[in-house]
Amino acid sequence: MFRNNYDNDSVTFSPQGRIFQVEYAQEAVKQGSVVVGIVSKTHAVLAAIKRNAEELSSYQKKIIPIDSHYGVALAGLASDARVLSNFMKQQSLASRLTYDRAIPLSEITLRIADRAQTNTQQYGKRPYGVGLLIAGVDAKGPHLFEFQPSGVTQEMVACGIGARSQMARTYLERNLDEFESCSREDLIKHALRALKESLSQDKELTVDNTSVGVGGIGENFTLFEGQDLAEWLETTFENREGQDEDEDAMETES
């Protein structure tokens, strides 16, 4: 049977110049449930779909508050995300302790990127199997960063990663121009709608399977789950469904 000789470790290039182990790690991100992030001039929002292994189990945590000014959303191996988030918590605390300064988001992103890149260049190591969205506010205002297992990081206006996230990204691209001047509530609605887009037909956003994290200027990063989401879900999808019906009606007419 055909065997690929170049995917046994993360330090060997294939003749085509690819590192398969890193690409496999990126596949692990695509297996994770979808998370989206958006920033406006004043706020940064993360939203995520939580999955439960079985009906009787609890849901896997998707958004982790790191410091009072920011948090991360994860897609992929949750245990790898825990290692990274513990590192981020430690680094953030160290910055507050030694300099009395909230660590800049670009700085913490760079630090995990360096760690992740090292894993792709040392024999016997494996890349992290997780992608992160890092969102919050620092001295330079609200930010959203995307982190990939390869060690690539990018600052984004809006982003979605995880299973079927292409649908969410398409929604975000369509509404890109609105985000900058959005209010806090509108930004959350956009995030929830983007999330809904990438959901399969038979699934719904509920207070149980949705998670929202909000940070803003003068507002600490807070995680919202359960009943705290009820009102947002209601207001967001009431109008939405109404619109759908209108559109359907028009289509049937014409």
Place this chain on the structure above:
Amino acid sequence: MNHLPQAWGRPRDDVYGAYDHSHFQTAGPIQHTQSPIVTGTSVIAAKFKDGVVIAADNLASYGSLARFTDVKRLRKFNDQVVVGFGGDVSDMQYLDRLLNSLDVRENYSSSDTPMNAKNLHTYLAKVMYKRRSDFNPLWNHLLIAGLDADEKPFLASADLLGTTFTSPTLATGFGAHLAQPILRRSLPDESSVQNVTKEEAVELVKECMKVLFYRDARSMDKYSIAVISKGGVELREDEKLENQSWAFAERIRGYGTQTV
């Protein structure tokens, strides 16, 4: 020749006698600084409504000897922070190198928000406290003057014990006794800072430098003065005390050469 490798390259025992290994040993255990050697005297600083003024003379004394007369004891860290050093000059130079490496690190990192005075004070206080906890203190008293995150005037001190203190006016060393009461006449509390202009604060600090030169035997009439405000740092390192009047000295009796 001796066939034992540990003897190769060594003087032959049968010719020169056994090697005296005591030359390799230091006398006694490792010692830490017990007292400062070359020292700088007072640093004084006062807030005003848009910033901070800080001053220190340019003298480094070796005991009572005025050993070096052009030592700059104010260090600009960036456009919003100046650090003033009192105490041991070699420890000041060590801290200067430390601040240089911190500055390089900051500039290489992706963050483009410069460190403010509060950040630097927290850091330096941690350094001082770490060293005193190692029983190896940096023999300095530092004043950190500048602007905080909200661009408000910031002034705080950190000493060799890691003690921190903040006040609208601060002075180290002899100045803590002589200059501080004079500074407090104009700036008794935080609210009075709003009533003091830059010109008044500079005048006040210069007056204190003069009083210190009159009465502190380890001081000098050449000094550095820095004003930190939103416009940046204005640092002059070759100022000379003006309008001195030694008339008061006539009335001093009880020591020196006079007999009555």
